[in-house]
Amino acid sequence: MARVSGYHHLTLSTDGAQEDFDFYTKALGLHSVKRTVLFDGVIPVYHLYYGSPDGDASTIITTFPFRKPGVYGRRGTNQSRTIMQSIPKGAADFWVDRLNARGIEAVKITRFGADRAAFAHPCGIPHELVESDSDPRAPITNEAQGIGTAHGIKGIYGAVVAVMDRTAMDDFLTIALPLEKEADNHEGLVFRVPDATGVSQRVEVIVDRDNQQGTWTLAGGTIHHLALNTGDEENQLKLRAHIEGLGFTDISEQKDRNYFKSCYVRSPGGALFELAWTTPEGWAKDEAPGQIGKTLVFPPWFKDREGELQAGLEQADFV
Numbered sequence: 001m002a003r004v005s006g007y008h009h010l011t012l013s014t015d016g017a018q019e020d021f022d023f024y025t026k027a028l029g030l031h032s033v034k035r036t037v038l039f040d041g042v043i044p045v046y047h048l049y050y051g052s053p054d055g056d057a058s059t060i061i062t063t064f065p066f067r068k069p070g071v072y073g074r075r076g077t078n079q080s081r082t083i084m085q086s087i088p089k090g091a092a093d094f095w096v097d098r099l100n101a102r103g104i105e106a107v108k109i110t111r112f113g114a115d116r117a118a119f120a121h122p123c124g125i126p127h128e129l130v131e132s133d134s135d136p137r138a139p140i141t142n143e144a145q146g147i148g149t150a151h152g153i154k155g156i157y158g159a160v161v162a163v164m165d166r167t168a169m170d171d172f173l174t175i176a177l178p179l180e181k182e183a184d185n186h187e188g189l190v191f192r193v194p195d196a197t198g199v200s201q202r203v204e205v206i207v208d209r210d211n212q213q214g215t216w217t218l219a220g221g222t223i224h225h226l227a228l229n230t231g232d233e234e235n236q237l238k239l240r241a242h243i244e245g246l247g248f249t250d251i252s253e254q255k256d257r258n259y260f261k262s263c264y265v266r267s268p269g270g271a272l273f274e275l276a277w278t279t280p281e282g283w284a285k286d287e288a289p290g291q292i293g294k295t296l297v298f299p300p301w302f303k304d305r306e307g308e309l310q311a312g313l314e315q316a317d318f319v
Helices: 017-027 092-101 166-176 233-245 300-312
Strands: 007-014 031-037 046-051 060-065 079-087 107-111 114-120 126-131 155-163 180-185 188-193 201-207 222-229 260-266 272-278
Touching: 007 155, 007 272, 017 031, 017 046, 017 060, 079 201, 079 222, 092 107, 092 114, 092 126, 126 155, 155 166, 155 222, 166 180, 166 188, 166 201, 233 260, 233 272
Parallel strands: 007 060, 079 126, 155 201, 222 272
Antiparallel strands: 007 222, 031 046, 046 060, 079 155, 107 114, 114 126, 180 188, 188 201, 260 272
């Protein structure tokens, strides 16, 4: 039985907090799900979550805006390269027109037989909205931003990973996780993420031996990790033991992220994967249901540092 069911979230390090918030909530029409701070290290950095109004797993994009500390990375090979989200069939043209009208350069492309709107986050990270006719999730609508059911983003489609060694990555994705290989051709490799609800979500792998190694640390302008949903703790720990038992020992112990529990493993292709499951309280742990993403919240272990952290954060208007 698969111990993964779809994506949980995707996480990237960006630049300015304001442009990040405006890009996801205004240009793409996602909703603010949670505003908190980076749980690792000592630098005050926002951790912003976007997705469906209720923060459903498989819809969540999270970001760390690094403009104020000024920490930036390099996009390259052996690294996750592109964030992909699912849209209804026929919606790519709408998004190309909408984004270009807002000053975000977008083009329509086709890869692995799927039409896509391709563009970039203001910090430069490539994004694609992929037409999918096998996605039963309801589109995320945002009336205030003019996005209805015919065009709304449905959630995560997946990510593109650039590697030097496709064989090692193929083995990791099919044996360690495991995912199902769907395509292997001149465009690259496609792996389907198991999902009990029938949602089509993927990892696409391309070979890049021309660019330098990309940054693996938390650094602006780069994708940090791809989180897969294990559903519960039992599946998470069994999958962790399976991966470690195969010899992939660059894997973390479980970490408490307040709203979910996580383990992280570095793939031989460089991309960092997270194994995550949402705790019973989830996003409503510190905000009332229906009001999530409205305030800046801190986990209990930062209670004595709230003032210090808040003073060190970049100023932004999250409306």
